[in-house]
Amino acid sequence: MARAVIVGAGPAGITAAATLAARGVDVVLIEEGRRGGGQGYRAAPPGLDLPMRRLLGGDLAAWRRIQARFVALTMPMKGLHERFPGFAGQVEFRPGTLAWNIADSVVHTECAGTLDEIAYDALVLATGATDRIMPVPGWTLPGVYTLGGAQTALKDQGCLIGRQVVFCGASPLLYLAALQYARMAGAAGARVVGVLDTTPFAEKRRALPDLLAAPGLLLKGLGLLAALKVRGVPVRHGVRLSAFTGTDQGEGAGVDGVLYQDAAGRTQRIECDAVAFGFGLRPESQLAELAGAALRYDPTFRQWFPAQDADGRCAPKVYVAGDNCRIGGARAAEAAGLIAAHAALADLGLANGGTDTQLVAARRTLAAMERFQRGLARAFAWPHHWAAGMADETIVCRCENVTVGAVRGAVLDARGGERELNRVKAAVRCGMGRCQGRFCGNAAAEIVAAALGDAQAEPGRLRAQPPVKPLPVTAAPKEPVT
Amino acid sequence: MSAGRTDVAIIGGGLIGCATAYYLARRGRRVVLLERGFVGGVSSGVNFGNLRLQGRHLEQMPLALRAQALWEGLEAELGESVEFWRQGHLFVALNEQHAAQIEAFHHECRPYGLETELLDRHRIAERWPWLRGPVVSASWSARDATVNSRLVSPAYARAARALGADIREGVEMTAIAREGAGFRLACADGSEVLCDVLLNSAGAWGGAIAEQFGEPTPVFAAGPVQLITEATGRFLENVIHAVDGSIIFRQTQRGNILIAGHPRVPVDFANRRSRVPPRKLATNLARMLELAPHLSHLTLLRSWTGIEGYFPDMIPVIGPSRTTPGLFHAFGFCGHGLQIGPAVGMCLAELILDGRTPTPIECFGIERFAKPVTADRAHLAAEFEGTLLDKIGAS
Numbered sequence: 001m002a003r004a005v006i007v008g009a010g011p012a013g014i015t016a017a018a019t020l021a022a023r024g025v026d027v028v029l030i031e032e033g034r035r036g037g038g039q040g041y042r043a044a045p046p047g048l049d050l051p052m053r054r055l056l057g058g059d060l061a062a063w064r065r066i067q068a069r070f071v072a073l074t075m076p077m078k079g080l081h082e083r084f085p086g087f088a089g090q091v092e093f094r095p096g097t098l099a100w101n102i103a104d105s106v107v108h109t110e111c112a113g114t115l116d117e118i119a120y121d122a123l124v125l126a127t128g129a130t131d132r133i134m135p136v137p138g139w140t141l142p143g144v145y146t147l148g149g150a151q152t153a154l155k156d157q158g159c160l161i162g163r164q165v166v167f168c169g170a171s172p173l174l175y176l177a178a179l180q181y182a183r184m185a186g187a188a189g190a191r192v193v194g195v196l197d198t199t200p201f202a203e204k205r206r207a208l209p210d211l212l213a214a215p216g217l218l219l220k221g222l223g224l225l226a227a228l229k230v231r232g233v234p235v236r237h238g239v240r241l242s243a244f245t246g247t248d249q250g251e252g253a254g255v256d257g258v259l260y261q262d263a264a265g266r267t268q269r270i271e272c273d274a275v276a277f278g279f280g281l282r283p284e285s286q287l288a289e290l291a292g293a294a295l296r297y298d299p300t301f302r303q304w305f306p307a308q309d310a311d312g313r314c315a316p317k318v319y320v321a322g323d324n325c326r327i328g329g330a331r332a333a334e335a336a337g338l339i340a341a342h343a344a345l346a347d348l349g350l351a352n353g354g355t356d357t358q359l360v361a362a363r364r365t366l367a368a369m370e371r372f373q374r375g376l377a378r379a380f381a382w383p384h385h386w387a388a389g390m391a392d393e394t395i396v397c398r399c400e401n402v403t404v405g406a407v408r409g410a411v412l413d414a415r416g417g418e419r420e421l422n423r424v425k426a427a428v429r430c431g432m433g434r435c436q437g438r439f440c441g442n443a444a445a446e447i448v449a450a451a452l453g454d455a456q457a458e459p460g461r462l463r464a465q466p467p468v469k470p471l472p473v474t475a476a477p478k479e480p481v482t
Numbered sequence: 483m484s485a486g487r488t489d490v491a492i493i494g495g496g497l498i499g500c501a502t503a504y505y506l507a508r509r510g511r512r513v514v515l516l517e518r519g520f521v522g523g524v525s526s527g528v529n530f531g532n533l534r535l536q537g538r539h540l541e542q543m544p545l546a547l548r549a550q551a552l553w554e555g556l557e558a559e560l561g562e563s564v565e566f567w568r569q570g571h572l573f574v575a576l577n578e579q580h581a582a583q584i585e586a587f588h589h590e591c592r593p594y595g596l597e598t599e600l601l602d603r604h605r606i607a608e609r610w611p612w613l614r615g616p617v618v619s620a621s622w623s624a625r626d627a628t629v630n631s632r633l634v635s636p637a638y639a640r641a642a643r644a645l646g647a648d649i650r651e652g653v654e655m656t657a658i659a660r661e662g663a664g665f666r667l668a669c670a671d672g673s674e675v676l677c678d679v680l681l682n683s684a685g686a687w688g689g690a691i692a693e694q695f696g697e698p699t700p701v702f703a704a705g706p707v708q709l710i711t712e713a714t715g716r717f718l719e720n721v722i723h724a725v726d727g728s729i730i731f732r733q734t735q736r737g738n739i740l741i742a743g744h745p746r747v748p749v750d751f752a753n754r755r756s757r758v759p760p761r762k763l764a765t766n767l768a769r770m771l772e773l774a775p776h777l778s779h780l781t782l783l784r785s786w787t788g789i790e791g792y793f794p795d796m797i798p799v800i801g802p803s804r805t806t807p808g809l810f811h812a813f814g815f816c817g818h819g820l821q822i823g824p825a826v827g828m829c830l831a832e833l834i835l836d837g838r839t840p841t842p843i844e845c846f847g848i849e850r851f852a853k854p855v856t857a858d859r860a861h862l863a864a865e866f867e868g869t870l871l872d873k874i875g876a877s
Contacts, residue, residue: 101760108760115764400736415561416640416649423520426527426632429736434712434783466758470781473711473767 001026002348005107005120007099007287010038011330012322013126014070015337016344017091020122021073023350027091028118029074030109032469033156034095036070039128039148040330043067048158054183055155057227058220062330099127100467102291105317108466115477122317122344125288125306126337129323131171131278132303132442134383137391138244140398143255143274147173150276154180160190162274166258168196168241169277170380172329175224177276182231192233194270196260198279199381200238210375213368217331238263240386244275279382282442283324286464291318297458300377301327302384303442304461310363311343312336319344327377332369335362384459387446396447397440399433406430407444411451421448421460434470437462485674488514488648490834491667493655493691494684495521497819498812500638500649501827502681502834504560507645509835514675515639515647516667518654522635524754525685526820528788529706530730530742531565531631532721533821536573536598536623537587539797541845542822543594548841549825550625556824560641564633565735571626571721572610573598574773575618580725584621598623612717615773628721628732631820638827658694664808679834681810686751686791688799688813692848696805699851700794701814702874704746704866705756705787709766711780713737722773726864729769739777741770745863746817748870749789758785759867792816794857794874796865800826800846802833810834811848 004020006013009031017027029036035043041063044050056063074093094111101108107118131146138144145153145161147169153159160181167178174197182192211218228235239260246255257271285306289295292315293306305325312319319340322333339362345351392405410427411417418424421444430444431437437444445459490506492499495517503513515521533553538546552559557566575581588598599622606613606620639649654670658680667675682691689701718733727744734740743766749756763785771778791814793799798816803809812830819826825841832839857876 103757103760106760117760413640416636416643418636420520423523423636427636432784434781436784465784465786466760467763467782467785470712470783471763473771473780473782474778475782476764476768477761 002121002350003028003119004122004124004344005030005118006124006126007107008038008126008128008322008324009036009070009093010126010128010322010333011041011066012333012337012340013038013124014066014073015334016124016126016321016341018069018073019338019341020344021091023345023352025122025345025348025350029091029093030097030099030107031093031095032098036074036093037063037067038330038333039151041066042155044155044158050155050158055180057179057183058223066330066334098469098471099287100469100471102287110471110475113472113475115475120317122319122348123291124319124321124337124340124344125291125324126320126322126333127284127287127324129281129283129327130438131173132280132282132382133439134279134386134443134446135390135394135396135404136241136244136277137394138246138255139277140395141244141246141248141255142253143246144244145274145276147171147177147276147278151177151180154184160185160188161276162272163190164193164272165190165274165276166194166196166270166272167192167276168198168239168258169279170198170383171278171280172221172376172380173278174380175221175228178233179224179227182228182233192228193272194258195228195233195235196239196241196258197235197237197380198239198241198383199379200263203381204379207375207379210371211379213371213375217372236262241277242267280377280380281323281327282438283327284438285324286468288314288318288320288324289464290466290468291315293318293320295461299458300374302382302459312340313343317347326370326373328366328369328373332366332373335365335369338362339366384446387443388450390447396443397430397433399435399440400429402428402430402440404447407447408451411448419452421445422463424448425462431462436465436468485666485676486514487676488512489677490514490679490681491516491665491675491677492681492683493667494682494688494813495635495639495649495651496524496683496685497522497526497635497638497823498815498826498830499681499683500635500642501824502683502812502830503647503649504638504642504645505827505831506834507642507647509831511835513642513647514677515642515649516653516655516669516675517649517651520651521639521649522632525788525790526635526823527632528708528786529631529817529820530708530740531628531820532571532723532730533627533629534571534721534723534818535596535626535821536571536591536621537725538818540590540594541842542797543591543596544841545822545825545829545843547595548828549822550627552824552828553627553629560637562637562640564637565630566627567629567735568625568627569720569732570622570624571723573621573623574722574724575620576616576724576726577618581619583725584619588621596623596625612776613722613773614775617773626721629820634820634823658691679808679810681812681830681834683812685813686789688791688811692799692803692811695803695809697803697811697848697851699799699814699848700855700857700874701791702870703749703751703789704792704870705749705758705789706742706746706817707758707762707766707785707787709741709763709782709785711739711741711777711782714739714777714780728864729766729773731770731774738783739770739780741766743769744865745867746790746865746870747787747867748873749787751789754789756787756789758787790815790817794855794862794876795850796862798846799848800829800843801848804847804849
């Protein structure tokens with residue numbers, strides 16, 4: 001029987017797993033976290049009783065759908081198999097498991113210090129995305145989180161990141177995260193003291209034709225904005241973030257305010273004890289790269305994505321689905337998971353011949369979502385032009401404590417500077433630490449591009465190297481490898 | 483594009499090419515270096531950074547000691563840091579055979595001017611109290627050092643450029659033709675270079691150039707695996723190196739543990755890609771933990787390898803071509819080119835400009851491959867993975 005390995009139990013991975021298992025493929029579903037659902041539709045851990053209806057608002061139905069699919073998928077199905085032999089493939093869910101490398105059609109995993117190898121006939125990578133960061137002076141202060149990090153604290157731990165929280169940046173997550181906090185904060189005596197959107201409102205108007213590709217989501221977005229206003233949360237558009245202020249030493253260390261220039265160019269300050277910021281999402285594409293995918297530059301998003309065909313094929317036997325290959329959000333991920341699974345079935349010779357109506361609908365959804373996301377990329381623009389003016393002393397690589405000036409200096413070295421991002425990394429260690437450039441890579445690429453002085457040039461990208469995330473040095477195979 | 487004329491053209495911008503370009507430029511010669519990627523990108527910048535003197539082939543000692551003297555003044559010479567650190571090197575015997583090896587070397591290296599100190603288990607425990615595992619004895623060499631290998635070739639290239647050398651990155655040489663007493667090189671970007679003297683320092687790819695001039699060699703490619711952990715508190719000031727090379731580690735100045743260990747692994751030579759075989763990570767980590775179990779709390783951040791050229795006799799080719807006046811070879815450094823690199827560059831500059839060098843390097847001549855050489859499997863078993871030995875027909 002064919003075996004599919006799926007990495008990532010978010011909407012894309014769960015949908016792909018369900019689709020493949022229903023057609024008799026054995027599925028191993030690998031998830032780094034403890035539970036399925038992904039970043040957006042995560043389930044709270046046992047013992048944490050979150051008021052999901054209040055937290056999620058209109059997203060409750062989608063959350064329920066994905067969670068139900070996940071539960072059905074990973075329920076012990078032994079009885080079912082005995083009664084209906086050949087009805088469906090087994091799904092083995094491996095939580096708390098890191099897929100750290102892919103080589104020669106084998107996924108290499110680590111779980112609680114034990115290494116394992118899983119050979120596959122089809123590999124669906126649904127590894128999602130993380131926040132894209134543009135450094136702001138003070139972004140490494142205690143109390144400064146990414147937008148996604150703030151959401152994780154709330155949904156996974158039931159924690160607020162502060163009592164007076166500023167949400168800022170340019171991201172589809174900006175209003176969503178702010179509103180989820182605003183919904184939950186009141187009861188805890190906390191509040192959202194401001195939302196600072198770094199994209200001018202006029203850009204949102206210009207993005208309207210593309211945003212209309214998904215009118216429902218556009219309405220939802222406008223609804224978020226309206227709901228924030230109803231709750232009295234000040235929302236500012238077209239701001240430029242100057243600094244997160246505060247102290248990073250001693251007792252009481254932490255962020256105490258956000259300094260910014262408003263749309264009219266006036267300097268303003270909001271006091272706060274926590275900040276969540278981010279500038280859109282960046283794909284977790286390292287595993288696809290290690291599996292053999294080429295990476296392709298997308299000028300709309302100003303970043304690199306695994307090159308794929310319309311069905312998510314990116315290398316022999318390898319498929320990508322979800323935000324790790326095109327930033328599209330949960331609905332797009334669900335559709336892409338279905339499409340990728342069908343591509344895998346076709347390549348495994350398990351296609352059922354006819355046209356699947358679900359598949360047709362998924363393709364339509366994906367096309368619409370893609371257009372919508374292009375609109376979002378404009379409505380929440382990555383402020384790449386900030387890179388040129390960023391102060392030298394600002395830290396860009398927090399793992400290795402590398403400043404903007406060091407990165408810039410490696411390029412501008414009068415004795416012959418580096419002209420390529422990976423070379424800059426080799427020279428100044430930017431991207432060499434724990435996160436392996438996942439958080440500093442985008443900004444470092446823009447700083448290098450700006451220093452090279454060619455505004456049209458594509459920013460580079462840091463190459464992936466295994467392990468994609470840190471491994472314990474004690475990690476060892478269950479059976480000693482001979 | 484019209485052909486640029488130069489005194490010396492160098493193919494390959496690894497350490498050897500860059501250092502030679504620098505020493506030639508320092509003596510006022512016009513130099514063009516052609517590197518299809520980035521200088522030091524494939525081999526010279528991916529290694530452990532060991533400037534190891536002890537345990538070297540004895541015939542290499544004069545070259546190695548000349549190199550160490552150059553290293554000791556290199557940062558001042560080039561005007562930038564390469565993280566040179568005279569941290570000393572502990573050669574650890576894990577069995578009686580290793581112990582006999584380091585003891586023999588202790589006596590043999592002395593006439594060349596290298597002093598090593600033999601340590602018994604008691605002395606080792608005094609200086610490295612955390613060291614565990616089946617350590618029988620060790621040899622200490624205080625003059626051995628390390629550098630950050632990533633920084634070295636770019637530093638040489640910058641210094642050579644400052645002296646007028648033309649270091650061209652991203653330019654691939656595609657054809658060599660004899661022209662009069664010199665050479666005409668054609669490049670993929672359409673440019674041409676005319677030169678009187680040609681240096682083949684193309685690493686694992688040097689064999690193809692030598693072969694074009696009637697000098698086939700048994701060069702083959704392999705990758706040295708490197709791992710690095712997150713940073714931890716400083717505890718180790720020296721290189722710890724098992725005599726058989728099965729495990730080698732040191733702590734960087736930032737505090738990370740850099741780990742290497744034989745056997746070297748196969749690489750995709752044709753496509754110029756190198757990846758660490760996944761199982762190699764656990765193997766090398768376990769070996770390190772056997773000697774340093776107190777590091778078990780760390781995490782591994784990164785692994786990498788590169789593409790190095792090797793010969794079955796594990797020494798490089800350095801010297802003039804025996805078929806073609808004006809052509810010089812320096813490639814296939816067998817995983818130990820970093821330490822001798824500066825001296826090799828100096829010797830090549832002397833050979834090219836003066837016709838001779840005071841350092842004995844005759845044993846590295848390419849003529850040793852005039853008759854076929856077979857790889858000795860038993861001799862190379864610890865050095866390379868079995869599949870690689872199969873491929874090169876070791877027996």
